[in-house]
Structures are given as structure tokens and as C-alpha cells.
Amino acid sequence: MTRRKLPKTDSVQELAKFWDTHDLSDFEGELEEVAEPVFVGDAPIELHLRPTEAEAVRQMAQTKGVSSEDLLRQWVLQKIGNHNGSGQRRKTTATGSRGRKNGR
Numbered sequence: 001m002t003r004r005k006l007p008k009t010d011s012v013q014e015l016a017k018f019w020d021t022h023d024l025s026d027f028e029g030e031l032e033e034v035a036e037p038v039f040v041g042d043a044p045i046e047l048h049l050r051p052t053e054a055e056a057v058r059q060m061a062q063t064k065g066v067s068s069e070d071l072l073r074q075w076v077l078q079k080i081g082n083h084n085g086s087g088q089r090r091k092t093t094a095t096g097s098r099g100r101k102n103g104r
Contacts, residue, residue, distance in 0.1 A: 006030055
């Protein structure tokens, strides 16, 4: 009998796919209870812009080939990095933007 192993991933989609085809009772000896949440989602923040501002953001995002949400998130992460005095920039989902200052 081949011993099955639990997947080592943080991907909710991969874990869901795994558990769709496996039975939890087959892994009872490998499971452990945890007190804290394992998967924590993003904390949404609502942002109100004037129509002309929202359109400008959409156009800039389209030019960069990213969503408006990704572009705004990139700007926020840049500001947080600047505020924290961090010389390191985080990799973002927006392409062509690493290492640029002030979104230019």
C-alpha cells in the first residue's frame, strides 16, 4: 500500500483540488489543530475618486497592461516602502514598474 502525503502548498485552489479527490480520514494521523486562522484574506479599502480621476487611473493602468486595482495597490506599496524608509521595493503584479519613483 502506497502511503499518501499531504500537499505542501499555501494555495487554496491546490488544496481544494486535493481534498476534492481525497478523504480526510486517510490523513488523521498527520493533522494538527491550530488556534490562529491559516488563510487570511486581503483587507479591502474603499477609495472614492472623482470620475475624471478614476478615468485617468483606468487609462494609466491600461497603458501598463494591468488592472486599475493592481496599479493602485502598486502605488500604495511604493508609498508604504518610502514611508518606512525601506530601500527595497516589493515585487508587484504590475509589470514595468519596479524601481521607478513617484509612479513615473
